[in-house]
Amino acid sequence: MKIIVDAMGGDNAPQSTVEGSVLAARELGVEIVLVGQEKAILSCLEKVKSDDVAGKIEVVNAPEVIDMCDSPMSVTKEKKDSSLGVALRLLSEGKGDAMVSGGNTGAVLVGSTMYVKRIRGIRRAALAPILPTDKGGALLIDCGANVECTPEYLLQFAYMGSFYCQKQMKIASPRIGLINNGAEESKGTPMIKETYGLLKQAGEAGRLNFVGNIEGRDVPFGMADVILCDGFTGNVLLKTYEGVGLYFVGELKKIFFKNLGTKLAALLVKNGLGALKKKMDYKEVGGAPLLGICKPVIKAHGSSDPRAFKSAIRQAVQYAESGIIRDITENIEHMTVSAPGKN
Template structure:
């Protein structure tokens, strides 16, 4: 049995999205139980499709809004659905928590409530992006850390390797995001991170491929791409922007005049297959790694289908015992991962 604490109030749409997603998810996962966290008056009437026998409502009076500053979410809303969901993991009542709320608040609360693992200075956010090799590339960090040391990048590589291994890909390859493949490229932090990653690979702690460039994320050159949160966030959002633009252009061209509309009709099955392949909703659900408990983040704008994917990812991670895998890998790589003395391990919130 896997127990998921769901922040039902989070995201742009709240319960109107999270509850239908929970219903669909439970129907497909007979071994799952859900803790539905949120305002009791909202959760008193569960939708008809939801298997209530496997759900427990956990009341939380407040909601972290999408634009709440981290301080407000952390200090003033102590009974928020987000915080109560994470507390279920801390207390052992749930194996994993899922929220579509404000990323900065989620990371700060998760860090505050759960604390970081020994050997990890900074938790990271990892997500998957589809690649041309037919699989997905796991990219981290995606915005939790805007200034990273070489040791942080090594920590991300170790945690990312545990995540991908938990997904069934043993000994996944790691690429270091850079502006060229040669060892001499990049700034000092990147060069030193490359050195640490090579040492870790030589010790058998991970499978380091070398430097990769932005296009390698979508080529699928490596299973994992490691970068600081600023770069990862820009790459992710630029990709989202480009994909939207291309989608809009395609729709516009297929809507331009009667011949184009006829062509769209004829090409419908092809376009539907294409759309399914590039559907970013299938990749929804980012892991917060490096904490003493499992937390997954859904895109704030997720619809029920997308939110269900985040629930699936959380379920799979809990089932594959991701937390223990991360801890084992960190313990093994610990000698290389220590932050140079003098640096405070303070998080830079989003």
């Protein structure tokens, strides 16, 4: 298995991406192609003492870097020779099995669409991170790639999310929940109501396990395995989720370190708190797959440290081995909506 890495993408690149890649080569046994400014990458490799995996790591020079403030279109225009652009072209040419980047999200989406291409029949690719819930985890799709959606986009997201959960999360019949401002079928905008009808039809045909509308407060309690929404709603939900999580962790620290008694209490529940922290830690998951693209692309968190980046590479390996892209391709006929007047 060979994973292409955008070594210059992310807040802590290239040090964190190189270190994470070395860890992946060492612990996962994968081959790595580090794409970026060669001199900087080689310097990082020397610092992390990577001699034991030297045969598994290849460096491809790419002189330009796409910053977080750059236009997403720069990956195909002003900065075609950026680390991200070169990495995606290598993936499209079959020089690797998957690509991982912690860089500019918009540029990852545009570059993947333009260079690697969407699966034939898929209208839009979607970002799908995993949110922790009391049932383990739920896939949120979309979390920001598509601010405005049509009912057909959401129907396709539902199928792609379901296939991902089946193969990657080992859930036999993933429950699809449509985010809405109420559980009743009559609630929501015209677009949401039409989407509900499409999902209901797919459910009645036995193709999806649609459980109806769910509200934001239902998400942490595992009411669905696939949380379905447009990218604007999904991004707000994701950032709120992250913020509330950080808030409660901070409040717990204040409580447990208030005095000697609370510190002793903290020792008694230390293992439980550690498990909770691990469950909420994005570094354990790695990143979000860009579903709908012809080949596996993983968007790592921009602030990923080496451990988080290694997790993103592990996720890319699992995605490449899963057969999810084949499942999507083989079911396109069920994922499209006929235009009015057509059969």
